[in-house]
Amino acid sequence: MLPIYNVVILGPSGSGKTVFLGSMYHKLSTQGESGFFLAVDDAQRIILNQIYTEVATDETWPEPTQIVDISNLKFTCKIQTPKGIYSACQFQYTDYSGEILTDRKDDTTYIEKFNETIKNADVLLGLIDGSKLLSYIKGENSARKWVIKELGNVLSLMQNTDKSIHFIISKWDLIEGEYTLEEVRNHLLEIDQFRNIIMTRSNNSDINNENHRNDHGKGVVRLIPVSSVGKGFAEQQTDGSMKKTGKLPKPYNIELPIACILPDKLKEELRKMINEENKKSQEQIQEVKANLTLWDKLKKYFGTTAKTILEKVAPKLPPQFQFSKEILTDIIDFIDQDLQTSVYNKETAAKERTEQLKAKKAEALVKIENEKTALEYSTRCFLLLVNKLEYEHPYSKLTN
Known part of the structure; x- marks a missing residue:
């Protein structure tokens, strides 16, 4: 029986979860430099390909996950060799709608299932919207609500687990060239809730010291810059929306989050x-x-x-x-x-x-x-x- 690793994706609506999954599957659906490929069942393959097609060719972006939907995607990691194709392991991704994080409904069954899924996760992926993060770094007033409500809700959920956390900075193509990951990291650490998550997993209270250690058995926390479409595919408008330029997508680092899990x-x-x-x-x-x-x-x-x-x-x-x-x-x-x-x-x-x-x-x-x-x-x-x-x-x- 193949080993299964459970991954829960947390991120407010519009943070890029749906596009991320479609882009990751498209990049890894064939075996390239990564050395492996991902396979899904036919129904999921059609959905993921449709998402990526909409991203690559339509003027609009795919619709966000609906509140009544819990998207469960099981990716089988496979290796193609001269002797044949062999399955290695499986990654079960549970993608929750952004509304569960910011506008919880009175559906207790849904919330109980959500909390149980968090408890059983091997790794949590926290999607940080790169465009809103950029607004925050630049000191724009519009980013205050994002920090307090959207990012704040994600971080409060993560406080209740000792599992590894991978913060995926989506839309890195918008940030790259203006700020380094070190600068982005330092800006995020200025947010009390974000800083507290790191401090509770470190012995050294000075988290700007690169030698701070995590000796409590708690999971690793990473920042992984990712672009599901690559630089030049879309441009941010004055209202914060992203307009496509007509170029083909060139995903960046899209394979790294899955590699860090095991x-x-x-x-x-x-x-x-x-x-x-x-x-x-x-x-x-x-x-x-x-x-x-x-x-x-x-x-x-x-x-x-x-x-x-x-x-x-x-x-x-x-x-x-x-x-x-x-x-x-x-x-x-x-x-x-x-x-x-x-x-x-x-x-x-x-x-x-x-x-x-x-x-x-x-x-x-x-x-x-x-x-x-x-x-x-x-x-x-x-x-x-x-x-x-x-x-x-x-x-x-x-x-x-």
């Missing part, structure tokens, strides 16, 4: 295991003070070598993370290298890792012969894409 969730699971052992040993104070790597912490509780650690740790992981010891070692190594790298050196370190990751990805491709080896290959594809994010945007991770 590595970040596995990191979260490993930290939970460490924290459980930490509580048993009653050494919380020493643990917080010690500047230990992930391997160091695992060695403290599960063994003295990588082999003995993984022999104890691997069976305790949830079923969707029952990887081979080789791939677990590589993922932990990847996490450790990232944790030990200053934000100022992340670009250089990521560049140096690229060739190593590409080589391991190529080696894994020829070994694919079943779903398990396909999953391990796809994981290497994901790590390479996460490394790309670290290289291009070293300030994208908000917690370590």
Whole structure:
């Protein structure tokens, strides 16, 4: 049975959720440089293709998700090899209408189901509308309602979970060239609710310090700049609307959010295991003070070598993370290298890792012969894409 990773997309109406999903599927519906492709059932394929077609060719934009609709999209990650096509894993995306975030109705059944879905999510995707974010950065009065009502509602929901959070900045094509991701990050941290989300996952109250750490088992928080259509496809009008220019879409970074899901969730699971052992040993104070790597912490509780650690740790992981010891070692190594790298050196370190990751990805491709080896290959594809994010945007991770 294929492992399934549950993803919930949160974002007010108009933030770009529908366009994002259509664009992601279009980009990944065939196997390119990413090394994998996504498949859906026929009904969902028709809907997603229709969304992308409307985006690419119509003068208007697709209609937002209706309040009575909960869009469940199951993407199967597949690998095409000379031997055949193999399924690796599945990503279950639940896309809620923006109205549930800003104008909750009296439909208690709907809200209960919404809250249950949040509870069972592996990762939350928070869509930040790039055009409204740009207005906020520029100090325009129109952005105040967006900060207080729309973004505020999303952040309050995220406060109730320890899961990894990936903030996707949509419409990055509008921001790129005017502001860097570091500048955007700093503006977002000026918003109290946004800053509080990061602080509750960090030991160091100075979240502008790149060395602040998250040692509580809480999920990673990322900023991922994405453009579903690419630069030059649409231009913002004086009323805030987006008018298409007639150019073809060229999506940017659209594959990165899906790549971050599995590595970040596995990191979260490993930290939970460490924290459980930490509580048993009653050494919380020493643990917080010690500047230990992930391997160091695992060695403290599960063994003295990588082999003995993984022999104890691997069976305790949830079923969707029952990887081979080789791939677990590589993922932990990847996490450790990232944790030990200053934000100022992340670009250089990521560049140096690229060739190593590409080589391991190529080696894994020829070994694919079943779903398990396909999953391990796809994981290497994901790590390479996460490394790309670290290289291009070293300030994208908000917690370590």
